[in-house]
Each structure stands twice: as structure tokens, then as C-alpha cells.
Amino acid sequence: MLTESYLDTGNRNNFVQDNKVIKIRGPVKNWENDAAAPLTVTRATLEALFVTLQARAQVRGVPSVISDVALTHDADLHLITSKGQVVRTMRVVDGKHLFMIPPGVESVRILSRTARPCDIQGSFVDDRRHLGVLVGNISLQSMKKNVEITSHLTTVDADGWSVQEDLPCRWTTGNAILPLPVADQCRILSLDILASGPYRSLPEQARVLSVRSV
Structure with missing residues (x-):
């Protein structure tokens, strides 16, 4: 499944970097023009992916990190x-x-x-x-x-x-x-x-x- 590794849309300051050499902030990018793949936030698409990944995790015995909430x-x-x-x-x-x-x-x-x-x-x-x-x-x-x-x-x-x-x-x-x-x-x-x-x-x-x- 293809995913975007990281697209700097202006939130680089939220990351903590321990290296002595850091990258000076470059131009801010956007999803419309710079993304490797189109951005989708529609529920139909995302819920289908969620269910697929959830089923795969269950088959492979990956424990859930989501706790049940009352x-x-x-x-x-x-x-x-x-x-x-x-x-x-x-x-x-x-x-x-x-x-x-x-x-x-x-x-x-x-x-x-x-x-x-x-x-x-x-x-x-x-x-x-x-x-x-x-x-x-x-x-x-x-x-x-x-x-x-x-x-x-x-x-x-x-x-x-x-x-x-x-x-x-x-x-x-x-x-x-x-x-x-x-x-x-x-x-x-x-x-x-x-x-x-x-x-x-x-x-x-x-x-x-x-x-x-x-």
C-alpha cells in the first residue's frame, strides 16, 4: 500500500531532532501540488483501508493498541x-x-x-x-x-x-x-x-x- 512518507506542509517545527546537523526550514509544500499521491479523507475510502489493515493485524497476531472506551x-x-x-x-x-x-x-x-x-x-x-x-x-x-x-x-x-x-x-x-x-x-x-x-x-x-x- 503506497503512502506519503512525509510532506512538509508547515509542521516541521513539531518534530524533535537530536542530530547536531539540522536542516534549515525550506519552502512549505501543499497536498494539491507536491504530494506523491492524491490526498483523500473520504470515509468510504479510509474505513475500507482501516478494516483491511485491522483484519491483517488480527491474522498476524498484532496486539491492538486501542483500548475500549466506555x-x-x-x-x-x-x-x-x-x-x-x-x-x-x-x-x-x-x-x-x-x-x-x-x-x-x-x-x-x-x-x-x-x-x-x-x-x-x-x-x-x-x-x-x-x-x-x-x-x-x-x-x-x-x-x-x-x-x-x-x-x-x-x-x-x-x-x-x-x-x-x-x-x-x-x-x-x-x-x-x-x-x-x-x-x-x-x-x-x-x-x-x-x-x-x-x-x-x-x-x-x-x-x-x-x-x-x-
Whole structure:
């Protein structure tokens, strides 16, 4: 199987060299013009290679260096208000998570576990994004009116949100800001969660540190 030994695309500084003679950095190359073979990152091609190599290793008795990882489908979805209050889901109705928002809250952060598709599905998946939950419609309901919130769909560089999607939905990265209109009464926030998980089941302390680092 032909592979590229090394193509300097600008990451030479990541290597450690113990020799006394070192090579001064040359021109940076790219996969489009300088690669010995075309670069492919499509799942169909890479997964087929992965399965072939995995089967070959098993036949030859090569031990796996990949340890099994416990997974969970619990997103641990909750909110933290601008006043530092932790708000848990009241109930879930048809995928819509309902939260009681206290008076005077200007914004909430949507917190959850995160996972990278390449870690959960396999290294043959070219998706290294840290994804929390996929949020669709958001609404804020009070005694007098129901307000649709769309800032997560329209704000390009929204804090804690992944890239904008073609559809009216967007992934969080585990700690996403959501501005809210201020009111002097309790309201119900509805988050339409379209997808989530699975996630690596981390020990509680490691998971807290992971969320704080997002």
C-alpha cells in the first residue's frame, strides 16, 4: 500500500531532532501540488483501508493498541445563568428540553458533554470538532408572549458554538452562550435538541476539567 512518507506542509517545527546537523526550514509544500499521491479523507475510502489493515493485524497476531472506551448517551445538558445559577431540565417534550429561567437573567450558557466524531466513530472519520448538542429552534415563553430566539443561527462567531450549518440548527461545543431578553418574571426556555452523543464516559473530575477548558 503506497503512502506519503512525509510532506512538509508547515509542521516541521513539531518534530524533535537530536542530530547536531539540522536542516534549515525550506519552502512549505501543499497536498494539491507536491504530494506523491492524491490526498483523500473520504470515509468510504479510509474505513475500507482501516478494516483491511485491522483484519491483517488480527491474522498476524498484532496486539491492538486501542483500548475500549466506555460510552454514554447522557449529554448532562444544563444551563448556567448570567447570575451563576445552575438550571436543570424541567422536562422533555418531543425532543424539546424545557428550563425555568429565573427573573433578571440576561444570558445563559448551554453546557453539556462533548465528543469528537473521529474519537467515537473511528479515526477514519475526518471530523475533529468538539461537539456538544445540536440545537434547532429556541423559544422563550412568558405569561404574555412567546419569543423566538435565533442568535445561535445568525451570529457567525458565536461563543461556544460550532460552525454554522446549512440547515436551521447548530452544534454547541459544550459551553455555548445564549443571550436572552431581560424580564422581571420567570420564563420557560425551550431548546429543541436534534442530536447528541454518544460521548466518552469520563470520571466526574476529568469531565469538569474538560468543560472548563472549552
